[in-house]
Amino acid sequence: MFKYKVRMDIRMRKKNGEYTRILYQAMVFELNEDGSVLRSFGAHTDIGHLKMERKPSLSFIGFDGEPSYTNVQINEVLIPIKETLSKREKQILILIMNGMLNKEIAEHLHISKETVDKHRKNMLEKNNCKNSNELIAKAIKKGWI
Structure with a gap:
């Protein structure tokens, strides 16, 4: 199993035009022989009642003693x-x-x-x-x- 889960939140517009914040959490639990993801689990949670005005955040949460990396700068990660x-x-x-x-x-x-x-x-x-x-x-x- 992977020793990390990804956690990020984003602002999303609802069907009625209002905005909310969504927390997305995902973890890979099976890879194929070349290391590509075969199975993962992800969950989306509406956290608009908890957090509305802050910037999006991205974190890698470590398990089994692995370090966690919280509030990773998204712009740095997405630069090719x-x-x-x-x-x-x-x-x-x-x-x-x-x-x-x-x-x-x-x-x-x-x-x-x-x-x-x-x-x-x-x-x-x-x-x-x-x-x-x-x-x-x-x-x-x-x-x-």
Whole structure:
């Protein structure tokens, strides 16, 4: 399972022309072999009675001890960026996000553990990250995955 849920709120116009705020929460719970989403769960809640005048907000809420990233600047996230991860690196990073160890990733992708180690090291170096948590946070914030 993913260790994050996405939470965002937006202003939406109702059929009668009035505006309200909608809270959207979603979590991915199944991926296919190439890391694409197969199943997710999302919920929409009208929060207009709680919040009307503030800007939209976007947050990534961590589970199982993972850090949370609240009130992420939406404009920064939506700016198109240059891809820095290869297709294989994205696959590996998604499996890391799902809590898999390098040995498990190697078995899942039918490659050697040393190849996974090398990909992981390369991803950290070329993105100037000290650890996998920092890399995951950067990948989410930049929209790489």
